[in-house]
Amino acid sequence: MMIEEMRKGYEEEVAYQKHMLKNLGYWFQLCTAVSGIGIVSIYFFHAKNLWLNILGIVLFIFGAIGMLLFGYVGWRGQQNIKAIVDDYEKKINYLRKKMRKSPK
Known part of the structure; x- marks a missing residue:
C-alpha cells in the first residue's frame, strides 16, 4: 500500500504543478498583450502626443520584463516537474x- 499512496501523492503534485x-x-500571454499595446502606442503616437508615447514606452518595458x-x-517549473518524475x-x-x- 505504501507504493500506491506514494504514487497517488506524486500524481497529485505533478497535476498541481502542471x-x-x-x-x-496565461500571465505570459497577458504580458505579451501589454507589450504589444505599448508597441502600437509608440508607433502611432511617437510624434503626436508625448504622454501617450511615454505610456507606450512604459507598457512595452513592463510587458517585456513580465515576459x-x-x-x-x-x-x-518544467524543470521541477522533470525532477519530481525522476525522483x-x-x-x-x-x-x-x-x-x-x-525474504518473505
Whole structure:
C-alpha cells in the first residue's frame, strides 16, 4: 500500500504543478498583450502626443520584463516537474529492488 499512496501523492503534485504552469502561461500571454499595446502606442503616437508615447514606452518595458520573468519561471517549473518524475522513478526502483531482496 505504501507504493500506491506514494504514487497517488506524486500524481497529485505533478497535476498541481502542471496547473500552475498553465496559469503562468496565461500571465505570459497577458504580458505579451501589454507589450504589444505599448508597441502600437509608440508607433502611432511617437510624434503626436508625448504622454501617450511615454505610456507606450512604459507598457512595452513592463510587458517585456513580465515576459522575461514568466518565461523563466515557466522554464524552471518544467524543470521541477522533470525532477519530481525522476525522483519518483528512483524511489520506486529502490523500493522494488528492496522488496525483491527481502525474504518473505
